[in-house]
Amino acid sequence: MEPETRKWKRFAKHSAAYCHINNLDDGCLMHIFSFLSPIPDRYNTALVCHRWHFLACHPRLWLRVDRSVKDLSQAGVFPNVDTAVAAARPGDTILIASGGSHLASNIQIKKPLCLIGAGEQPDDTTLTCPRGSDSALELLSTCKLANLTVRAELGCCLLHRSGRLTIDGCILQCESNLLDHLSYAIVSTATGSKMLPSELNKGDRVSVLRTRIEGGAKAVLTSGALSLQQVRVIYARTSVFFWFDVKHQEQQQ
Numbered sequence: 001m002e003p004e005t006r007k008w009k010r011f012a013k014h015s016a017a018y019c020h021i022n023n024l025d026d027g028c029l030m031h032i033f034s035f036l037s038p039i040p041d042r043y044n045t046a047l048v049c050h051r052w053h054f055l056a057c058h059p060r061l062w063l064r065v066d067r068s069v070k071d072l073s074q075a076g077v078f079p080n081v082d083t084a085v086a087a088a089r090p091g092d093t094i095l096i097a098s099g100g101s102h103l104a105s106n107i108q109i110k111k112p113l114c115l116i117g118a119g120e121q122p123d124d125t126t127l128t129c130p131r132g133s134d135s136a137l138e139l140l141s142t143c144k145l146a147n148l149t150v151r152a153e154l155g156c157c158l159l160h161r162s163g164r165l166t167i168d169g170c171i172l173q174c175e176s177n178l179l180d181h182l183s184y185a186i187v188s189t190a191t192g193s194k195m196l197p198s199e200l201n202k203g204d205r206v207s208v209l210r211t212r213i214e215g216g217a218k219a220v221l222t223s224g225a226l227s228l229q230q231v232r233v234i235y236a237r238t239s240v241f242f243w244f245d246v247k248h249q250e251q252q253q
Helices: 002-018 026-033 038-045 050-056 081-087 197-202
Strands: 063-065 093-096 101-103 107-109 113-117 126-129 135-139 143-146 149-152 156-160 164-168 171-174 184-188 205-214 218-222 226-235 240-248
Touching: 026 050, 038 050, 038 093, 063 081, 081 093, 081 107, 126 135, 135 149, 149 156, 156 164, 156 171, 171 184, 184 205, 205 218, 218 226, 218 240
Parallel strands: 063 093, 093 113, 101 126, 107 135, 113 143, 126 149, 135 156, 143 164, 149 171, 156 184, 164 205, 171 205, 184 218
Antiparallel strands: 205 240, 226 240
């Protein structure tokens, strides 16, 4: 009986060695990483070791914007936001490197994308919209922005034309000046005139969560069939965080 017990212990030890996650091949491990949320889970896996960093940052999982990369021929790495958006496929996630400021001037996004700042805090990654531009980002499809600071010198940070826009854990800044009445954090021109009542929940919408809005005349300017709804504001010592939806107005019977 004792020799049999020792044999099973050796078998269990031998099997455990081959069941370690690092024994999986690259394709299988990358497939596992694809189920993780980009921030913070997948981003944190890149800090484990060199192999995990290579797989977690692979262009199959997301594209990267990094101005410090010298070899621009590296797949999935771009020097600025607009080239990354142009190269992205519908459903891609773009990770924008932290540190410094990234220029964003009237960048049109016509496909479903997710833009995420790579820093620990949203103010570690800044998109700056210079004077003379209507907006930093013009959104015409379902998109998500997370962990980013978007700063507009004049105009608006985000121009929402159509689709479902989610802004989570960001900072939207409008410069304070004599023309601040022309500055808005979010402008939505979506009308949804062709939407059927049964499709309203799938149509144009803006959701803002845990986001600090600074400067400008108003937080949001809307036109067409969208209206500000479900507003919640939390005042902290150094911040004011907003939760609100901009959705279709209820039809009057």
